[in-house]
Amino acid sequence: MSRIQGYAKNAYPLANFLAPLRGARYTAQLMKLIRELTFPLIAILAAFLVGGILVALIGDDPIQTYALLIGSALSWPDGIGYTLFYATPLIFTGLAVAMGFRCGLLNIGAEGQLTVAAFATAWAGISFANSSAWMLIPLTCLVAIASGALWATIPGVLKARFGSHEVINTIMMNFIAVGVASALTQTYFKQQGDPILETLPIGDGAHIPRIGQIIPGIPARIPLNMAFVVAVLACALMYVFLWRTKWGYEIRATGANPNAAEYGGISVKKQIVLAMAVSGGLAGMVAINEVLGYRYRYYQGFSPQYGFTGIAVALLGRNHPAGVLVAALFFGALTRGGLFVDIFTEKVSKDLVLILQALVILFVAAEAVFRRRMGKTESQV
Amino acid sequence: MKCMLSLIVVISILPACRPATSASADDKSKVHVGIVFDIGGKDDRSFNAAAWQGVNRAAKDFPIILRDVEPGDPTSIEPAMRAFAERGYDLIIGVGFAQTPQIEAVAKDYPKLNFAIVDGVSRLPNVASLIFKEHEGSYLVGMIAAMTSRSGILGFVGGMDVPLIHKFELGYEEGAKAVNPKIRVIPNYVGVTDAAWNDPVKGKELARTQIEKGADVIFAAAGNSGLGAFDAVEQYGKDGQGRAQRFVIGVDSNQTWMKPGFVLTSMVKRVDNAVYQIVKDRVENRPIGGVHVYGLENEGIGYAVDQYNKDLIPQPAIQAVEAAKQKIITGQIKVTNAMEK
Known part of the structure; x- marks a missing residue:
């Protein structure tokens, strides 16, 4: 037992756990929370302002356009249902990228990890199609997580063992993933004569229920499914993992300062591999939504770059599970609203949404500049 | 803060500078037509372009409200169709055989709306299949x-x-x-x-x-x-x-x-004629389900001879x-x- 482990086990979680009970600590934490929220909110507001000016310059009414954007994203039941549905994969990929960031790694391979996971999940769903749902759903979910984790472990090991940079390796693995999945689909798993590059359907037992089947009043046409509940649970679990367990503490220590962590007795190499595996597992969970809950098959090109949008989600969510959840919901709402803006306005296209996303990220990234300025004025006072 | 204020001022003035946009978008008496293009997009100078020409000609001849989408990637096709359906569009046209499964899924959920699929065949009663010889x-x-x-x-x-x-x-x-x-x-x-x-x-x-x-x-x-x-x-x-x-x-x-x-x-391949005809049928309230075949006999198919190649x-x-x-x-x-x- 090293000193760090002892510290992590005793003092650290205890202090955190008791924090809300102490009045002064509580207000301090509240202030911290408000401070954490201020900048993303300002960034979103500023992005909408600039976006509004662009809309006006293009020649549409910004207020009507935003009313359409927000109204269609929050209408009941279709708007909310689709917003949550679009947010689900982004929660997973946002968490995946955030997990990497916490260990000082930039995992831009979430796209490849979720592609491999989706294919592997479909494979399991097809191969064991005759099993009962009690067997098949846990099995396919496990395959989704394990295959994503495995795909991410490869660049993790390469980084830990040989020091090759994870950015290069993960992005290369993305291409390999898409190539392998489409080749296998084309040769072994395609329906004869199907003009679309997709696998056979998975067994009925592997279908996870849609929310409409559980909560009455939500029409079954909305593809929102149990994967959303899994995603929210994943946020909670990731919080517990990072801030309440020894492994999480070691990962964060590695991310904060690998040299100090090494000196403190943490095996940095092990943490890199572990963080990449967890990150890949989270990215792989996208397959639960897409394969088990929505399409019931692997479909070539099913992901409109969830893995890369996940980077933006993690950035906006400040690499915190709660932040990721909120940011993913925001991006989900933008996706849903953007479609309606694209169709039902005269001139504005769905590129407005891309511009808004880019502006939000730009303003969030500019935060460091603001902070430095504020820090200066404070220190001058 | 000053910067923010000026932004707000600018944004509130800008809409006032222009004439109000036509707010006719929700005129319920008109037939609403939505068209979802294929991946190629409406400027492919070929298949999609022909469909685009057809709906535009129909929009000139009949009092319809026309909206279009270029999905860009295959995952946005079904949401686009559903967006039209949610808004109660009377006729939703899918361009290209690859959209057949999506349009069928949407048509099942909205049996009261009419759909048309170019190049695809569907057996649903509310889907018109426009096919060519x-x-x-x-x-x-x-x-x-x-x-x-x-x-x-x-x-x-x-x-x-x-x-x-x-x-x-x-x-x-x-x-x-x-x-x-x-x-x-x-x-x-x-x-x-x-x-x-x-x-x-x-x-x-x-x-x-x-x-x-x-x-x-x-x-x-x-x-x-x-x-x-x-x-x-x-x-x-x-x-x-x-x-x-x-x-x-x-x-x-x-x-x-x-x-x-x-x-x-x-x-x-006169996709334009086929699309025009289906819009016309909908405007004139004719039943549109079933297979509509276009061939040499009804000028749905032909070969071109004009000043460029005669x-x-x-x-x-x-x-x-x-x-x-x-x-x-x-x-x-x-x-x-x-x-x-």
């Missing part, structure tokens, strides 16, 4: 190709390797063989996925390979990718008398204007093709439909 038009352009070819070798560049495009290939080959039984057709396909419609570089590569093997007339049935074949024939230039060395045959829309002199003719095809050739056209319509010539083989 491409094999017959391909037969006619195959005849023209065989009468033009000096080498006795023809090329065929297909988009996606699917039964629908095999229809073009087989009709083309049968037409060519009817003129010259010894003629050889070299068929190549751009790919096996949606991307095959939008890859002019590969299209050009295939056309050049075929030319190097001796082909001097190439039929490009490949959407946007076919435009690569246009570039390929242009590279081989014209001879002393100003006649092109190699020819290309366009598809879907009339493409003879694109490279005048190099485009022998186009196998015209000097390329000699008069006797036109007469022979017209004679064959009449025989196909009356059933004396039977062109094999590759999808019904």
Whole structure:
């Protein structure tokens, strides 16, 4: 037992756990929370302002356009249902990228990890199609997580063992993933004569229920499914993992300062591999939504770059599970609203949404500049 | 703060500067028509462009409200259709056979709305299937190709390797063989996925390979990718008398204007007429479900002769093709439909 482990086990979680009970600590934490929220909110507001000016310059009414954007994203039941549905994969990929960031790694391979996971999940769903749902759903979910984790472990090991940079390796693995999945689909798993590059359907037992089947009043046409509940649970679990367990503490220590962590007795190499595996597992969970809950098959090109949008989600969510959840919901709402803006306005296209996303990220990234300025004025006072 | 204030001022003034936009978008008395294009987009100068032309002509002739979407990637097709359906659009048109499963899924959820699918076949009562006898038009352009070819070798560049495009290939080959039984057709396909419609570089590569093997007339049935074949024939230039060395045959829309002199003719598929007609049927409240077939007999399929290519095809050739056209319509010539083989 090293000193760090002892510290992590005793003092650290205890202090955190008791924090809300102490009045002064509580207000301090509240202030911290408000401070954490201020900048993303300002960034979103500023992005909408600039976006509004662009809309006006293009020649549409910004207020009507935003009313359409927000109204269609929050209408009941279709708007909310689709917003949550679009947010689900982004929660997973946002968490995946955030997990990497916490260990000082930039995992831009979430796209490849979720592609491999989706294919592997479909494979399991097809191969064991005759099993009962009690067997098949846990099995396919496990395959989704394990295959994503495995795909991410490869660049993790390469980084830990040989020091090759994870950015290069993960992005290369993305291409390999898409190539392998489409080749296998084309040769072994395609329906004869199907003009679309997709696998056979998975067994009925592997279908996870849609929310409409559980909560009455939500029409079954909305593809929102149990994967959303899994995603929210994943946020909670990731919080517990990072801030309440020894492994999480070691990962964060590695991310904060690998040299100090090494000196403190943490095996940095092990943490890199572990963080990449967890990150890949989270990215792989996208397959639960897409394969088990929505399409019931692997479909070539099913992901409109969830893995890369996940980077933006993690950035906006400040690499915190709660932040990721909120940011993913925001991006989900933008996706849903953007479609309606694209169709039902005269001139504005769905590129407005891309511009808004880019502006939000730009303003969030500019935060460091603001902070430095504020820090200066404070220190001058 | 000042900066923020000025932004707010600017944003509140800007809308006032312009005349109010037409707020007619929710005029419920009008028929609402939504069209969802294929991956190629409405400017592909071919298949989607024809559909776009058709709905626009309908929008001029009838008091309808028309909205369109270019999905860009296959995952946005179904949400776009659902967006129209949620808003209660009366007629939702999907362009391209690949959209058949999506439009069926949406049509099942909204049985009171009308749908139309171009090139696809659906059995749902509220979905109109607009299909074409491409094999017959391909037969006619195959005849023209065989009468033009000096080498006795023809090329065929297909988009996606699917039964629908095999229809073009087989009709083309049968037409060519009817003129010259010894003629050889070299068929190549751009790919096996949606991307095959939008890859002019590969299209050009295939056309050049075929030319190097001796082909001097190439039929490009490949959407946007076919435009690569246009570039390929242009590279081989014209001879002393100003006649092109190699020819290309366009598809879907009339493409003879694109490279005048190099485009022998186009196998015209009047997607515009079909789409126009279905909008008209909806406006006039006729039932629109079922299969609507467009062929030579109702001008749904044809070949192009206009000011750009009339000097390329000699008069006797036109007469022979017209004679064959009449025989196909009356059933004396039977062109094999590759999808019904």
